[in-house]
Amino acid sequence: MTAPARRRVLLVGWDAADWEHIHPLLDAGELPTLEGLINRGVMGNLATLQPVLSPMLWNSVATGKLADKHGIHGFIEPDPVNGGARPFASTSRRCKALWNILSQSGLRSQVTGWWASHPAEPIRGTVVTNAFGGARLDPARGWTVPAGAVHPPELGPRLAPFKVQPAELTEAHILPFIPDAARIDQRADRRLESFAKTLADAASIHAVATTLLETEPWDFAAVYYDAVDHFCHAFMPYHPPRLPWVSAEDFALYSGVVRGAYRFHDMMLERLLQLAGPDATVILCSDHGFESGAQRPRGNPREPDGPAAWHRQYGVLVLAGPGLRSDERIYGASLLDLAPTVLTLFGLPVGADMDGRPLLEAWEKPPRVETIPSWEDVPGDAGLHPPGAQLDREQAGELMRQFAALGYIEDPGADQAKQADCAEIEGKWNLARLLLWRNRAAEALPILEELVRRRPWEDRFLGRLAGACFQAGFLRQAERVLDAMDGDGGEPDHPGGHLLRSGIAMARGDFPRGLRHLVAAEALEPDHPLVCVQLGNAWSRLRRWDRAKPAYERALAADPDSALALQGLAAVHCRRGEWTAAADAALRAVGLLHRLPLAHFLLGVALARSGQPRRAVVAFETALRFQPDLAAAHRHLAVLWRERDPAKAKAHRQAATPRHRPARPQADERADRTWDLPPIPPRAERRAILLRERPDPSPPAPPSGKTFVIVSGLPR
Numbered sequence: 001m002t003a004p005a006r007r008r009v010l011l012v013g014w015d016a017a018d019w020e021h022i023h024p025l026l027d028a029g030e031l032p033t034l035e036g037l038i039n040r041g042v043m044g045n046l047a048t049l050q051p052v053l054s055p056m057l058w059n060s061v062a063t064g065k066l067a068d069k070h071g072i073h074g075f076i077e078p079d080p081v082n083g084g085a086r087p088f089a090s091t092s093r094r095c096k097a098l099w100n101i102l103s104q105s106g107l108r109s110q111v112t113g114w115w116a117s118h119p120a121e122p123i124r125g126t127v128v129t130n131a132f133g134g135a136r137l138d139p140a141r142g143w144t145v146p147a148g149a150v151h152p153p154e155l156g157p158r159l160a161p162f163k164v165q166p167a168e169l170t171e172a173h174i175l176p177f178i179p180d181a182a183r184i185d186q187r188a189d190r191r192l193e194s195f196a197k198t199l200a201d202a203a204s205i206h207a208v209a210t211t212l213l214e215t216e217p218w219d220f221a222a223v224y225y226d227a228v229d230h231f232c233h234a235f236m237p238y239h240p241p242r243l244p245w246v247s248a249e250d251f252a253l254y255s256g257v258v259r260g261a262y263r264f265h266d267m268m269l270e271r272l273l274q275l276a277g278p279d280a281t282v283i284l285c286s287d288h289g290f291e292s293g294a295q296r297p298r299g300n301p302r303e304p305d306g307p308a309a310w311h312r313q314y315g316v317l318v319l320a321g322p323g324l325r326s327d328e329r330i331y332g333a334s335l336l337d338l339a340p341t342v343l344t345l346f347g348l349p350v351g352a353d354m355d356g357r358p359l360l361e362a363w364e365k366p367p368r369v370e371t372i373p374s375w376e377d378v379p380g381d382a383g384l385h386p387p388g389a390q391l392d393r394e395q396a397g398e399l400m401r402q403f404a405a406l407g408y409i410e411d412p413g414a415d416q417a418k419q420a421d422c423a424e425i426e427g428k429w430n431l432a433r434l435l436l437w438r439n440r441a442a443e444a445l446p447i448l449e450e451l452v453r454r455r456p457w458e459d460r461f462l463g464r465l466a467g468a469c470f471q472a473g474f475l476r477q478a479e480r481v482l483d484a485m486d487g488d489g490g491e492p493d494h495p496g497g498h499l500l501r502s503g504i505a506m507a508r509g510d511f512p513r514g515l516r517h518l519v520a521a522e523a524l525e526p527d528h529p530l531v532c533v534q535l536g537n538a539w540s541r542l543r544r545w546d547r548a549k550p551a552y553e554r555a556l557a558a559d560p561d562s563a564l565a566l567q568g569l570a571a572v573h574c575r576r577g578e579w580t581a582a583a584d585a586a587l588r589a590v591g592l593l594h595r596l597p598l599a600h601f602l603l604g605v606a607l608a609r610s611g612q613p614r615r616a617v618v619a620f621e622t623a624l625r626f627q628p629d630l631a632a633a634h635r636h637l638a639v640l641w642r643e644r645d646p647a648k649a650k651a652h653r654q655a656a657t658p659r660h661r662p663a664r665p666q667a668d669e670r671a672d673r674t675w676d677l678p679p680i681p682p683r684a685e686r687r688a689i690l691l692r693e694r695p696d697p698s699p700p701a702p703p704s705g706k707t708f709v710i711v712s713g714l715p716r
Helices: 019-027 032-039 054-063 098-104 153-162 191-215 227-238 248-254 257-276 306-310 335-345 393-405 416-437 441-454 459-471 475-486 495-507 511-524 529-541 545-558 563-575 579-592 597-609 613-626 631-640 646-656 683-693
Strands: 009-014 041-047 076-078 085-087 109-112 125-128 136-138 142-144 220-225 281-285 314-320
Touching: 009 257, 009 335, 019 032, 019 257, 019 314, 032 041, 032 257, 032 281, 032 314, 041 579, 054 098, 054 335, 076 416, 085 393, 085 416, 098 109, 098 125, 098 220, 098 335, 109 191, 125 191, 142 153, 153 191, 191 220, 191 227, 191 257, 220 257, 227 248, 227 257, 227 306, 257 281, 281 335, 416 441, 416 459, 441 459, 459 475, 459 495, 475 495, 495 511, 495 529, 511 529, 529 545, 529 563, 545 563, 563 579, 563 597, 579 597, 597 613, 597 631, 613 631, 631 646
Parallel strands: 009 220, 009 281, 109 125, 109 220
Antiparallel strands: 041 314, 076 085, 136 142, 281 314
16 A cells, blocks of 8 residues: 555535536626636536435545445434434444544544534544534633534633634624614514524634644645535525515515625635645535525425425535646536545545545546555554444434424424434435435335335335335336325326336336326426426337427426436437437536436447547446446447457457346346235325324414523623
């Protein structure tokens, strides 16, 4: 293993930052620091993962691994020691994070505010955890910091005074965001209070991070800000353009908050870059985007993670530093690629068990990448917690209350059994969604069946169970779940049910029935991108390219970043022999989501037919990396290598023949297989249970009318 290169890397996380918001501000000259960083580096979309929940995502950033490997499956988990539930913590993570790997490699790290970093790990360097917000000023004892919130602990008393309290904010801090704040009746409108807390928390993290960068040695620094996400969840409904259901008064008061949030972060970024110095490599990223236009939801689904409905699938990525390209774009990056990229920057090997790749296209001259089987097997002091370390019960309770106040979790009250049950169910639900997203339906099925047995009134579990059965090839069982949801002979009351029934019908070869359900889904939500993509796919299967093309174009009109619509459009252009247009659409698709084997294949076809064989080879080989049994790609490569490398051509011809590929089980063996379902209540009864279990939040208590006078200063 080579010694790590001596350089500095600064990783800055802006939760929920989105190019849709940023580009207009860049054009207006309102984000000068970010614009300068972009001009001296590379920028691009950063594809998120599923489900789009911050604790899972930011731990994937830190580890380069999906949640089934790193073990953080949401916000809370059952507490096996004290009973009830507790937040996922650093003690819950099952693998090394970047700062552990760097620590055992002799490098010093600074970690500030990272999701699930509490309690602080004893790494080489400093950690200020996501529990630092619990720092308090006690009149008798002075400043106190929650135990385990700071490593090394002796830094706690020095850092605690940097905690900013909302009451410290003045009009100078508030008016740039809300110019007419003085008109707000704070007894009836609590939004200004929410705003002040988010701003104070962001200022606290920034004050701590900049103090550490200025006073403590470091090679790697990771600073996480959650304020963009919190500002967006609270104030994006009032962001321009005005939505029909937003009052003129609310729009006038709060329409500038999100814009102000980005300007504030740009100012904070300026100080970080000053302290990092011109020779540091800087990575700015977000875990997902945030809806800001016509796709903004009206409220949240009645689910524990309902606020995630606002999240878009692409975040932002900027990389700048010595040896990296300047003023260029990067395509196809994922959250999983950040940890391998950081290791490569330090000249350290990438673990083969990591799910991402180094973003070598960001380098002017790509370095040689070394790999090892796993960093988990590398001995040495990685600054991990000792076995059996646990999160303090009191701190766990405080974090739980914070999560409930922010809407991250349901408030289960004092019932510990219910707390544990809710935590276990949500963790399994999140894991099942991840497995389905990774096309591992066979692993997700038993989890979803358990969830349906435990909560048969939850439509979200029933719908995903039906989808998992379909994905695994159990078509009749998928229909039985849908029949139980809709009532025998009933019709779905949402587009998702029609889309799934359409897919089942198409898989059985019943195209008229499949189209009927697609038309029904279209009637419910005519401009929904997924509905339009499914319509395009259906018309493509029927070779009705004249109908498929406008369906894909409608999807792109609603969501210009729909990689699946671009992939479908590339297929249409290929069928029409429009090779330049096909290559352009396929390139845009893989630039958004790199792991699309069909899009890479279509790109290869378009390039080969356009007289670009070398680029076509790269595209076909990329498709095979994601789908090794793609016979058509092997056939094309056999032709392309025929003259230049007959041995390769022969290998690809053999790989394209059925006898050299693993046999697939016939779909018919599973299509009609069924098994028992638990009793599922009728639709109306499920709805009644849902309203009882998750009632609308209670309105804030009215003012008591009492007045309290707080006297400070000299002892009295």
